Amino acid sequence: MSAIKDSRNINFNTKHLRKGDPLPPFNGKLRVYNMRYCPYAQRTILALNAKQIDYEVVNIDLIDKPEWLTTKSAFAKVPAIEIAEDVTIYESLVTVEYLDEVYPKRPLLPQDPLKKALDKIIVEASAPIQSLFIKILKFSDTVNEEHVAAYHKALDFIQEQLKNRGTVFLDGSEPGYADYMIWPWFERLRAFAHDERVRLEPSKYSLLLEYIDNMLKDSAVSQYLIPLEILAKFHEAYTKKERPNYELLNECLKSF
Numbered sequence: 495m496s497a498i499k500d501s502r503n504i505n506f507n508t509k510h511l512r513k514g515d516p517l518p519p520f521n522g523k524l525r526v527y528n529m530r531y532c533p534y535a536q537r538t539i540l541a542l543n544a545k546q547i548d549y550e551v552v553n554i555d556l557i558d559k560p561e562w563l564t565t566k567s568a569f570a571k572v573p574a575i576e577i578a579e580d581v582t583i584y585e586s587l588v589t590v591e592y593l594d595e596v597y598p599k600r601p602l603l604p605q606d607p608l609k610k611a612l613d614k615i616i617v618e619a620s621a622p623i624q625s626l627f628i629k630i631l632k633f634s635d636t637v638n639e640e641h642v643a644a645y646h647k648a649l650d651f652i653q654e655q656l657k658n659r660g661t662v663f664l665d666g667s668e669p670g671y672a673d674y675m676i677w678p679w680f681e682r683l684r685a686f687a688h689d690e691r692v693r694l695e696p697s698k699y700s701l702l703l704e705y706i707d708n709m710l711k712d713s714a715v716s717q718y719l720i721p722l723e724i725l726a727k728f729h730e731a732y733t734k735k736e737r738p739n740y741e742l743l744n745e746c747l748k749s750f
């Protein structure tokens with residue numbers, strides 16, 4: 495874990511802007527168009543946090559998108575980063591590579607081309623984890639044995655990488671690109687621990703479970719963590735085919 499004191503004070507929980515809401519004026523600070531529960535946008539946030547870059551968050555209601563979203567992200571998705579007024583970069587992995595090149599402090603991608611390639615392979619290998627998560631959330635009935643087997647194969651691969659590398663994190667003694675780019679799904683899978691299809695069997699996945707515990711202690715991760723019961727509640731809307739409540743976190747924080 496980084497011992498450097500973090501003096502930034504970033505509000506991750508700004509209101510999700512929707513159709514009709516004006517675009518906040520650009521004030522020169524690096525900006526992230528985000529959605530608080532988006533695992534892809536979380537990749538960008540984790541990279542920014544790990545590198546202690548100062549930025550502001552503009553959260554977006556993705557069900558009722560503001561008219562100006564396509565001027566910031568041609569795909570009308572989050573994340574997008576605005577590096578200068580109207581100069582934006584989107585696609586989570588592209589934003590992270592860009593940030594890593596432009597902000598050399600705390601490099602995330604390995605310098606060595608082979609190690610860099612291997613890290614990218616790990617991110618690719620996590621695809622079945624991502625797709626099982628989305629299927630369970632949105633089309634749970636369609637999940638079949640093949641999807642679950644592919645999920646376990648991906649977990650096995652990642653655990654094997656951890657074992658072979660012999661380090662606390664995939665990228666060494668601190669998390670790096672591979673760790674942060676796959677983390678959002680591990681964080682979310684914790685909210686599905688009751689689901690037999692997803693559960694990490696301790697006897698089979700002890701190393702991976704230990705790794706998850708270590709990731710939870712990393713400050714880039716912990717400052718953006720959503721409490722499990724709130725995450726589960728947010729997900730519930732998808733399983734019930736209801737509108738997700740993007741302000742859930744703020745509402746829950748207020749009631750404490």
Ligand SMILES: N[C@@H](CCC(=O)N[C@@H](CS)C(=O)NCC(=O)O)C(=O)O
Pocket residue numbers: 529531532533534535556570571572573584585586587
């Ligand atoms: N490949 C994109 C995926 C981003 C993505 O799918 N974001 C979702 C939110 S989690 C989104 O913006 N969805 C809005 C939509 O599809 O209309 C990336 O890696 O950035």
